[in-house]
Amino acid sequence: xxxxxxxxxxxxxxxxxxxxxxxxxxxxxxxxxxxxxxxxxxxxxxxxxx
Amino acid sequence: xxxxxxxxxxxxxxxxxxxxxxxxxxxxxxxxxxxxxxxxxxxxxxxxxxxxxxxxxxxxxxxxxxxxxxxxxxxxxxxxxxxxxxxxxxxxxxxxxxxxxxxxxxxxxxxxxxxxxxxxxxxxxxxxxxxxxxxxxxxxxxxxxxxxxxxxxxxxxxxxxxxxxxxxxxxxxxxxxxxxxxxxxxxxxxxxxxxxxxxxxxxxxxxxxxxxxxxxx
Amino acid sequence: xxxxxxxxxxxxxxxxxxxxxxxxxxxxxxxxxxxxxxxxxxxxxxxxxxxxxxxxxxxxxxxxxxxxxxxxxxxxxxxxxxxxxxxxxxxxxxxxxxxxxxxxxxxxxxxxxxxxxxxxxxxxxxxxxxxxxxxxxxxxxxxxxxxxxxxxxxxxxxxxxxxxxxxxxxxxxxxxxxxxxxxxxxxxxxxxxxxxxxxxxxxxxxxxxxxxxxxxxxxxxxxxxxxxxxxxxxxxxxxxxxxxxxxxxxxxxxxxxxxxxxxxxxxxxxxxxxxxxxxxxxxxxxxxxxxxxxxxxxxxxxxxxxxxxxxxxxxxxxxxxxxxxxxxxxxxxxxxxxxxxxxxxxxxxxxxxxxxxxxxxxxxxxxxxxxxxxxxxxxxxxxxxxxxxxxxxxxxxxxxxxxxxxxxxxxxxxxxxxxxxxxxxxxxxxxxxxxxxxxxxxxxxxxxxxxxxxxxxxxxxxxxxxxxxxxxxxxxxxxxxx
Numbered sequence: 182x183x184x185x186x187x188x189x190x191x192x193x194x195x196x197x198x199x200x201x202x203x204x205x206x207x208x209x210x211x212x213x214x215x216x217x218x219x220x221x222x223x224x225x226x227x228x229x230x231x
Numbered sequence: 232x233x234x235x236x237x238x239x240x241x242x243x244x245x246x247x248x249x250x251x252x253x254x255x256x257x258x259x260x261x262x263x264x265x266x267x268x269x270x271x272x273x274x275x276x277x278x279x280x281x282x283x284x285x286x287x288x289x290x291x292x293x294x295x296x297x298x299x300x301x302x303x304x305x306x307x308x309x310x311x312x313x314x315x316x317x318x319x320x321x322x323x324x325x326x327x328x329x330x331x332x333x334x335x336x337x338x339x340x341x342x343x344x345x346x347x348x349x350x351x352x353x354x355x356x357x358x359x360x361x362x363x364x365x366x367x368x369x370x371x372x373x374x375x376x377x378x379x380x381x382x383x384x385x386x387x388x389x390x391x392x393x394x395x396x397x398x399x400x401x402x403x404x405x406x407x408x409x410x411x412x413x414x415x416x417x418x419x420x421x422x423x424x425x426x427x428x429x430x431x432x433x434x435x436x437x438x439x440x441x442x443x444x445x446x447x448x
Numbered sequence: 449x450x451x452x453x454x455x456x457x458x459x460x461x462x463x464x465x466x467x468x469x470x471x472x473x474x475x476x477x478x479x480x481x482x483x484x485x486x487x488x489x490x491x492x493x494x495x496x497x498x499x500x501x502x503x504x505x506x507x508x509x510x511x512x513x514x515x516x517x518x519x520x521x522x523x524x525x526x527x528x529x530x531x532x533x534x535x536x537x538x539x540x541x542x543x544x545x546x547x548x549x550x551x552x553x554x555x556x557x558x559x560x561x562x563x564x565x566x567x568x569x570x571x572x573x574x575x576x577x578x579x580x581x582x583x584x585x586x587x588x589x590x591x592x593x594x595x596x597x598x599x600x601x602x603x604x605x606x607x608x609x610x611x612x613x614x615x616x617x618x619x620x621x622x623x624x625x626x627x628x629x630x631x632x633x634x635x636x637x638x639x640x641x642x643x644x645x646x647x648x649x650x651x652x653x654x655x656x657x658x659x660x661x662x663x664x665x666x667x668x669x670x671x672x673x674x675x676x677x678x679x680x681x682x683x684x685x686x687x688x689x690x691x692x693x694x695x696x697x698x699x700x701x702x703x704x705x706x707x708x709x710x711x712x713x714x715x716x717x718x719x720x721x722x723x724x725x726x727x728x729x730x731x732x733x734x735x736x737x738x739x740x741x742x743x744x745x746x747x748x749x750x751x752x753x754x755x756x757x758x759x760x761x762x763x764x765x766x767x768x769x770x771x772x773x774x775x776x777x778x779x780x781x782x783x784x785x786x787x788x789x790x791x792x793x794x795x796x797x798x799x800x801x802x803x804x805x806x807x808x809x810x811x812x813x814x815x816x817x818x819x820x821x822x823x824x825x826x827x828x829x830x831x832x833x834x835x836x837x838x839x840x841x842x843x844x845x846x847x848x849x850x851x852x853x854x855x856x857x858x859x860x861x862x863x864x865x866x867x868x869x870x871x872x873x874x875x876x877x878x879x880x881x882x883x884x885x886x887x888x889x890x891x892x893x894x895x896x897x898x899x900x901x902x903x904x905x906x907x908x909x910x911x912x913x914x915x916x917x918x919x920x921x922x923x924x925x926x927x928x929x930x
């Protein structure tokens with residue numbers, strides 16, 4: 182699954198880019214995850230309001 | 232009162248929108264810093280020491296450029312080889328080469344190249360892509376374009392064409408005369424040669440490699 | 449709330465909106481005319497050769513496109529602002545002055561494009577003729593003029609939004625228009641490094657049309673649904689926030705799909721591929737949202753009878769505007785979503801980048817996503833300024849819709865076919881050289897596609913004539929309910 186990095190210049194993002202979709206799945210995940218936290222907060226707020 | 236779902240709550244979506252937008256913007260800015268370092272132009276010292284840059288310095292015009300398959304990367308990359316004469320010289324200093332490239336880049340904008348041609352694939356589609364035009368076999372020693380202009384070298388042939396484009400039609404669709412002077416033409420050819428040395432991740436694929444098979448040639 | 453848009457008379461903001469719309473539609477005409485010149489040149493290369501070359505015609509074609517849309521966008525904001533905030537736009541006198549500055553600058557720029565065309569390779573040409581960078585060719589002096597005008601516009605919007613009622617729509621517009629104006633600064637410098645040049649150039653182009661403009665369209669659609677069919681604000685604004693999250697979430701990093709081949713690092717392949725692959729999702733959502741609200745309001749109307757509904761007796765109070773907005777929802781999804789997705793993956797884009805494929809996508813997306821809804825806003829302005837309760841279709845409005853939408857669709861299909869030829873012959877078979885390029889251009893499928901593109905361009909232009917006729921006459925037409 183992990184392949185040698187072929188980017189000309191090594192960098193943080195190039196390092197994450199080591200196989201099929203590793204980089205993009207990582208970025209998508211860190212964007213989506215905090216939404217769970219927002220969800221929980223809003224759920225608590227709605228429950229306390231009703 | 233019916234229990235309200237978070238999924239139909241405006242505040243949840245508003246906060247999510249703010250988070251997603253803000254974080255995506257920060258990532259883009261971070262990536263921009265990373266990329267900016269990588270696409271900064273190299274120097275003459277880099278070229279002499281064989282340091283590979285995605286965008287080499289202007290003195291790359293002193294060298295021979297080829298476009299070769301890299302097995303490690305799975306696509307073609309520009310390869311900078313031995314010294315090569317460019318308008319009779321191969322010892323352009325960093326300042327001289329930089330000035331030529333500056334003139335050429337200015338010319339590429341003021342002559343509106345991009346509204347007929349594509350550069351790095353961006354522009355209009357009315358005329359050929361110029362990304363690797365310097366490497367086009369048609370301008371080479373046995374190429375039809377060089378023969379047409381009656382010049383001895385690739386750079387002289389290109390400069391001649393740029394100054395009198397409608398004298399050398401290659402198709403019913405011709406390039407108009409844009410009042411390009413001899414000096415501007417030299418700058419534009421330097422700009423094209425420099426552009427061909429940029430590492431474009433293998434675009435365009437198979438450039439200039441295919442010589443037969445079509446129309447039974 | 450639903451009938452606030454009838455208060456067009458007496459609002460200076462709404463008057464300024466009609467000025468913006470008027471100049472926008474003139475520029476729209478110019479865009480189509482110069483597009484026709486360029487289309488003729490594909491079929492007859494000698495047409496106006498060395499008089500008005502393709503490069504000049506195409507430059508005016510795409511610049512008029514961008515500028516008419518910006519004008520119509522400014523106009524749309526000035527139109528909806530009094531309705532949303534409940535007050536007259538703050539600083540409207542400055543807004544009116546800046547309008548004339550903007551118009552004067554555009555006229556000078558276009559005249560210089562036409563008369564001077566090209567200059568010597570120096571900084572003076574960049575400052576006073578054009579910058580030669582696709583879509584943002586405007587010379588540097590005009591760049592600064594645009595910055596001043598845009599800042600004035602954003603200031604008007606912010607002052608009004610802060611002083612008046614700040615609805616969700618106004619909040620989104622404030623954030624969006626600030627980003628929209630600020631991004632223009634990324635396109636205002638010169639560099640010898642063409643990779644750096646194109647990197648920042650995309651900051652303007654991509655973050656406009658695939659992020660900030662799309663969000664703007666979301667906000668306009670929300671406003672239109674509330675005013676035309678009386679949709680519930682709370683639901684509409686929830687959808688708007690979802691759309692903002694999805695549009696910016698995919699669109700900002702979706703920029704990577706422009707960084708595949710311009711010298712930028714390989715990691716952009718991954719970032720660009722998956723983020724931009726998600727870009728169609730919000731467009732699907734917008735389409736579903738419009739149809740959902742339409743169906744819901746019609747259902748309410750039928751269940752509760754004429755009196756129970758916000759707008760007595762009619763679900764749709766402006767038929768032509770609503771038709772254009774439904775067309776927008778569909779066209780955005782089709783032209784920007786489907787046609788964009790076609791060639792967004794790097795494996796495909798390696799061969800389609802820089803071919804007529806892009807052109808097909810450009811035509812369908814700019815029309816489907818932006819032209820449609822902005823024309824819809826113009827119909828709302830006609831309704832408002834003429835004090836019409838229910839604006840109905842006329843023969844001209846229907847002819848205009850069919851011919852413009854059909855014509856652009858025809859052009860898009862023709863260009864897609866031309867793109868296929870280019871991809872197969874020029875790129876895959878011939879390896880993208882000068883000779884390979886012209887082999888592709890000479891193919892029968894390619895040249896016939898170009899013939900069809902011209903024919904469909906003429907159809908679009910005739911449709912535009914019907915649209916203008918309707919704009920000029922429908923306000924006084926007795927068929928509408930007043």
